Amino acid sequence: MLAKTAHDLSKMAVIYLVDVNNVPVYTQYFDISYIPSTVFFFNGQHMKVDYGSPDHTKFVGSFKTKQDFIDLIEVIYRGAMRGKLIVRSPIDPNNIPKYDLLYQGI
Numbered sequence: 351m352l353a354k355t356a357h358d359l360s361k362m363a364v365i366y367l368v369d370v371n372n373v374p375v376y377t378q379y380f381d382i383s384y385i386p387s388t389v390f391f392f393n394g395q396h397m398k399v400d401y402g403s404p405d406h407t408k409f410v411g412s413f414k415t416k417q418d419f420i421d422l423i424e425v426i427y428r429g430a431m432r433g434k435l436i437v438r439s440p441i442d443p444n445n446i447p448k449y450d451l452l453y454q455g456i
Contacts, residue, residue, distance in 0.1 A: 352388075355419055362427040384410045384449060392430035399426065401439045401446050411447030418445055 388409040390397040398406040429437035
């Protein structure tokens with residue numbers, strides 16, 4: 351689905367798919383333990399999103415609809431253009447996958 355939206359979002363975003371096995375440092379840094387996970391950046395700055403869950407660093411799971419993904423990118427883009435580092439998710443909470451955070455070694 352992400353690749354299918356690349357053309358629609360070409361004025362706001364570039365989409366990259368990354369194999370987590372090739373970048374273990376970032377996999378550990380962003381605590382990517384569930385696949386798929388989507389991390390957002392704007393001009394090299396990590397953008398955080400409040401999904402109503404404890405983890406604001408990434409979207410875990412697949413997007414329910416193409417429109418959910420497009421809406422999220424638009425909100426992140428507009429927030430980043432205003433200098434915000436965290437934005438509130440426009441996605442319906444029922445469309446956000448639920449999972450439990452596991453903190454190891456704490």
